[in-house]
Amino acid sequence: xxxxxxxxxxxxxxxxxxxxxxxxxxxxxxxxxxxxxxxxxxxxxxxxxxxxxxxxxxxxxxxxxxxxxxxxxxxxxxxxxxxxxxxxxxxxxxxxxxxxxxxxxxxxxxxxxxxxxxxxxxxxxxxxxxxxxxxxxxxxxxxxxxxxxxxxxxxxxxxxxxxxxxxxxxxxxxxxxxxxxxxxxxxxxxxxxxxxxxxxxxxxxxxxxxxxxxxxxxxxxxxxxxxxxxxxxxxxxxxxxxxxxxxxxxxxxxxxxxxxxxxxxxxxxxxxxxxxxxxxxxxxxxxxxxxxxxxxxxxxxxxxxxxxxxxxxxxxxxxxxxxxxxxxxxxxxxxxxxxxxxxxxxxxxxxxxxxxxxxxxxxxxxxxxxxxxxxxxxxxxxxxxxxxxxxxxxxxxxxxxxxxxxxxxxxxxxxxxxxxx
DNA sequence: TCTGGGGTCCTAGGGCGA
DNA sequence: TCTGTCGCCCTAGGACCC
Numbered sequence: 001x002x003x004x005x006x007x008x009x010x011x012x013x014x015x016x017x018x019x020x021x022x023x024x025x026x027x028x029x030x031x032x033x034x035x036x037x038x039x040x041x042x043x044x045x046x047x048x049x050x051x052x053x054x055x056x057x058x059x060x061x062x063x064x065x066x067x068x069x070x071x072x073x074x075x076x077x078x079x080x081x082x083x084x085x086x087x088x089x090x091x092x093x094x095x096x097x098x099x100x101x102x103x104x105x106x107x108x109x110x111x112x113x114x115x116x117x118x119x120x121x122x123x124x125x126x127x128x129x130x131x132x133x134x135x136x137x138x139x140x141x142x143x144x145x146x147x148x149x150x151x152x153x154x155x156x157x158x159x160x161x162x163x164x165x166x167x168x169x170x171x172x173x174x175x176x177x178x179x180x181x182x183x184x185x186x187x188x189x190x191x192x193x194x195x196x197x198x199x200x201x202x203x204x205x206x207x208x209x210x211x212x213x214x215x216x217x218x219x220x221x222x223x224x225x226x227x228x229x230x231x232x233x234x235x236x237x238x239x240x241x242x243x244x245x246x247x248x249x250x251x252x253x254x255x256x257x258x259x260x261x262x263x264x265x266x267x268x269x270x271x272x273x274x275x276x277x278x279x280x281x282x283x284x285x286x287x288x289x290x291x292x293x294x295x296x297x298x299x300x301x302x303x304x305x306x307x308x309x310x311x312x313x314x315x316x317x318x319x320x321x322x323x324x325x326x327x328x329x330x331x332x333x334x335x336x337x338x339x340x341x342x343x344x345x346x347x348x349x350x351x352x353x354x355x356x357x358x359x360x361x362x363x364x365x366x367x368x369x370x371x372x373x374x375x376x377x378x379x380x381x382x383x384x385x386x387x388x389x390x391x392x393x394x395x396x397x398x399x400x401x402x403x404x405x406x407x408x409x410x411x412x413x414x415x416x417x418x419x420x421x
Numbered sequence: 422t423c424t425g426g427g428g429t430c431c432t433a434g435g436g437c438g439a
Numbered sequence: 440t441c442t443g444t445c446g447c448c449c450t451a452g453g454a455c456c457c
Contacts, residue, residue, distance in 0.1 A: 218431055
């Protein structure tokens, strides 16, 4: 049996842990640059604030219902996630962290009555030890566990946050209850296509032929169908995979026209990516740079340029990557276009022990010690060492007007308790 | 005025060598 | 030497996840 554990409204719940007076208030968390809504408390959902809502369009609603707004505080959420995962990891040796707020556990050899007890204990312990509310769905496959979790969350009072699909009757009932758009792995496009074919629920989905699915969708959806039929096709992945690509992309607060400004941005993003690359002990041998105008500006034509540069050797050096990234930027930059977004993606990642030496250039790896020293200093002195082309004065800082403190990871931002006299 | 970011996997289609 | 077929590899783009 698989259990899917999902933290309820995770980012909003993290904020509430340190501001418990907001327990009943509607809360929204905004994306980078305070652009759009990426997490909502149940109260905010009830008001009708949708996921991904542009913040500026909902200003009046926020004001009317006194919605508490937070800029995203990823150091806090990441640390809270670690704490939750450490507790969950003690429940079974077969454990997979699926995302920042979700994990799968495989239970082998547990009787069904023990599963219910175990799951209820999980809900209680995580709440008591971290303050985060969770829901647990248990079923014979991962796809069904996802559905069980939705039921547990939807009917949290009745289920106490735990729902188990452990017989055929419950499976059929759950599939009939689940709208096709809510099935894990069925997105917007597939929902449209399936509805045209008369498929409105998960139950309808498992009743269409394998042939139709393979022909009109892909092997992924066929696998999903089998999984929902109760045949476990999506296995537990316990390894912490090395990333296959690493990217840093950002939208700008203002439109940028000059090459100089874009160079500064790309250089900073490259430095950021190179650091991530070294921290997972990888190197790369190609990179993609893109720059794009504002897709929402109807008056001007949307323009997106990108190019891939294949490096002559694999590297993890910020200096070398920066050199090629800027070269790529020069290739795609066009005068008189206002740019709103830019980014870099490092591709073809390899373990850095497989770094290939170049017979004709023995200076390639001379940066290794330098990078090592810079990384160590940056860790100690809060990212003070940068390349000259990077944004040294941090003039491009993101808009984060409602940022909470990093209560759990910064000593000078730790929560203070006042003694009421 | 203001609309996120970081990933993964799969498929189609073309090039190319056996 | 020419031609057809097959399979592999690569890439771009689409779809999905959180």
